[in-house]
Amino acid sequence: MQKLLPKSQLNEFLINLIDKYQVIAPVKQKNTSFQFLDKNNINQLYLTRITEVPVKKFFLPENETLLKFKGNKTTEPVSKIKSRIIFGIRKCDINALLVLDKAMPDPNYIKKRKNTILIGLYCENPDKYCFCESMELEDYYDLFFYPYENNYYISIGSEKGAKIINDLPTAKKEIILKHKNTKILKNKNIESEYKNKIWETDSSKCLSCGACTVYCPTCNCFNIKDNLSINLNPINRIRSSASCQLKSFSRVAGGKIFRDSRLSRFKHFVYHKIDYFKKQKGKYMCVGCGRCLRVCPTHIDWIETINLLNKTKRKK
Amino acid sequence: MAYLPKPFQIIEIKTINKEVKLFKIKSNLNPKPGQFLEVSLPGIGECPLASCLFNNQEINLLIKKAGNLTSALFRLKPKDLLYIRGPYGKGFPIKKLENKNLILIAGGTGIAPITSLISYIEQNKEKFKQIIIYFGFRNKNYILLKEKIKQWQKKFNVTITLDKKEKSGSYKQGFVHETINKFPPKKENRIAVMCGPEIMMKSVTQVLNKLGLDNNQIYWSLERRMECGLGICNRCLIQDVYVCKDGPVFRYDVIKPKIENEEFSNKINSN
Numbered sequence: 001m002q003k004l005l006p007k008s009q010l011n012e013f014l015i016n017l018i019d020k021y022q023v024i025a026p027v028k029q030k031n032t033s034f035q036f037l038d039k040n041n042i043n044q045l046y047l048t049r050i051t052e053v054p055v056k057k058f059f060l061p062e063n064e065t066l067l068k069f070k071g072n073k074t075t076e077p078v079s080k081i082k083s084r085i086i087f088g089i090r091k092c093d094i095n096a097l098l099v100l101d102k103a104m105p106d107p108n109y110i111k112k113r114k115n116t117i118l119i120g121l122y123c124e125n126p127d128k129y130c131f132c133e134s135m136e137l138e139d140y141y142d143l144f145f146y147p148y149e150n151n152y153y154i155s156i157g158s159e160k161g162a163k164i165i166n167d168l169p170t171a172k173k174e175i176i177l178k179h180k181n182t183k184i185l186k187n188k189n190i191e192s193e194y195k196n197k198i199w200e201t202d203s204s205k206c207l208s209c210g211a212c213t214v215y216c217p218t219c220n221c222f223n224i225k226d227n228l229s230i231n232l233n234p235i236n237r238i239r240s241s242a243s244c245q246l247k248s249f250s251r252v253a254g255g256k257i258f259r260d261s262r263l264s265r266f267k268h269f270v271y272h273k274i275d276y277f278k279k280q281k282g283k284y285m286c287v288g289c290g291r292c293l294r295v296c297p298t299h300i301d302w303i304e305t306i307n308l309l310n311k312t313k314r315k316k
Numbered sequence: 317m318a319y320l321p322k323p324f325q326i327i328e329i330k331t332i333n334k335e336v337k338l339f340k341i342k343s344n345l346n347p348k349p350g351q352f353l354e355v356s357l358p359g360i361g362e363c364p365l366a367s368c369l370f371n372n373q374e375i376n377l378l379i380k381k382a383g384n385l386t387s388a389l390f391r392l393k394p395k396d397l398l399y400i401r402g403p404y405g406k407g408f409p410i411k412k413l414e415n416k417n418l419i420l421i422a423g424g425t426g427i428a429p430i431t432s433l434i435s436y437i438e439q440n441k442e443k444f445k446q447i448i449i450y451f452g453f454r455n456k457n458y459i460l461l462k463e464k465i466k467q468w469q470k471k472f473n474v475t476i477t478l479d480k481k482e483k484s485g486s487y488k489q490g491f492v493h494e495t496i497n498k499f500p501p502k503k504e505n506r507i508a509v510m511c512g513p514e515i516m517m518k519s520v521t522q523v524l525n526k527l528g529l530d531n532n533q534i535y536w537s538l539e540r541r542m543e544c545g546l547g548i549c550n551r552c553l554i555q556d557v558y559v560c561k562d563g564p565v566f567r568y569d570v571i572k573p574k575i576e577n578e579e580f581s582n583k584i585n586s587n
């Protein structure tokens with residue numbers, strides 16, 4: 001059973017939500033990203049394409065306080081999170097959260113996930129970088145909006161979601177849409193290809209800028225470091241995001257760097273997404289959003305590289 | 317609770333040489349041999365260290381001045397507090413070492429986890445067979461835990477090698493792996509356990525292979541950057557294994573292909 005919301009009433013629907021929840025939605029400003037929605041920026045709502053910036057900052061902020069040392073006392077600050085709704089989140093980004101669920105068994109993260117209702121939106125305009133269909137994504141949501149003609153057809157995934165749209169009329173027919181990607185990842189079994197020379201073509205273009213890891217919705221690696229206030233009271237121990245593409249990532253005291261070459265760092269990224277995480281946690285760490293390809297300043301397309309791997313294999 | 321450390325008091329600090337000090341700390345954390353602790357000072361930072369004692373009253377940390385935190389630890393005095401959380405990791409597979417002839421090898425500060433294992437063996441002697449120990453140090457001044465080693469020399473077969481050529485009676489000259497060649501251990505029912513710089517462990521492993529030990533009879537205790545200790549931060553990944561959570565001790569045949577893969581990529585281009 002689906003519920004029905006006329007497209008023209010979407011803003012009104014969201015404004016109603018803002019009264020009860022913190023609403024986070026895709027907004028177009030300098031770039032497109034998820035922002036807290038209020039009456040001032042609701043006209044900047046951007047539903048056309050996937051956002052440039054992923055939604056992860058609402059779950060894993062760039063800097064998050066883990067501990068406070070104050071005098072002799074050490075405390076773990078618990079972040080107070082109001083009930084939140086993320087509206088307009090694409091299937092790939094929802095699945096990125098499912099990946100983080102496995103990657104971050106961390107009280108602060110879990111709390112944020114529990115307090116967040118996910119309202120998904122069908123992706124009408126996948127671009128040439130999208131390859132979500134190849135990544136075995138799950139259908140997971142509290143509510144999911146399918147835009148069709150002048151209406152949104154809303155599928156219900158949970159009771160929490162159902163409560164939000166109690167008042168909306170029931171749709172007479174059911175609309176479930178499926179899109180087609182032009183980009184396809186043909187092979188995910190790359191374990192035996194670690195020493196293939198083909199990776200060197202990509203890594204020779206790589207600048208080790210780390211943009212792929214910043215924009216990746218599932219990249220969660222971090223540093224733990226201490227931040228000082230000017231009077232040293234309190235001292236905050238914070239978690240701040242890190243990138244495996246930087247040399248410092250694997251450096252130990254004494255100066256040894258375990259992934260010293262760009263090639264090993266680049267492969268670490270690709271293999272973590274497609275191979276390692278699957279072996280550890282039974283899930284691909286990549287959700288096929290294509291952001292790493294979109295933001296790469298030297299246009300490295302490792303999906304095509306993997307597809308080529310396949311071809312060279314066949315030739316043998 | 318995951319990141320919350322507890323304060324512990326330093327009982328005693330022994331200066332071993334310019335670069336290394338031994339911190340004795342009152343603590344009931346009781347890490348198993350081979351496990352590690354996240355030691356920290358508020359405002360400076362955290363780092364993973366192994367206790368070189370198996371004891372539920374005390375932790376002994378052998379600390380080499382190598383980074384920010386260790387330099388700050390060097391400024392501490394007895395009765396000062398430091399913060400510790402842990403222990404983390406699986407440590408040595410004790411059950412698999414029981415009833416075996418053990419070859420224990422350590423180089424430099426890699427002696428720490430190995431000595432916690434020796435200290436465990438001392439307390440459970442009846443469970444183990446022959447124990448042969450090889451320690452490698454840079455020179456005479458860098459011999460760590462001298463007094464402990466003296467005690468062990470009475471109980472076990474201990475060989476000490478010094479890299480530098482010095483006139484020194486009871487010490488062997490050269491690298492550890494050369495010494496093992498000259499003084500080979502027993503042939504049957506053996507397991508070798510080692511910790512130290514990877515380059516050293518590699519040469520030692522080659523020698524052990526020649527002496528007839530398979531890679532599945534050899535265990536390496538590894539060093540990697542570990543920020544969280546919980547298998548979350550991904551800093552210590554070697555391909556698909558976490559050194560913090562799955563290790564830091566690995567059977568060599570398991571970890572060898574993974575280490576070699578990463579080294580392979582490092583060799584090919586190094587920018």
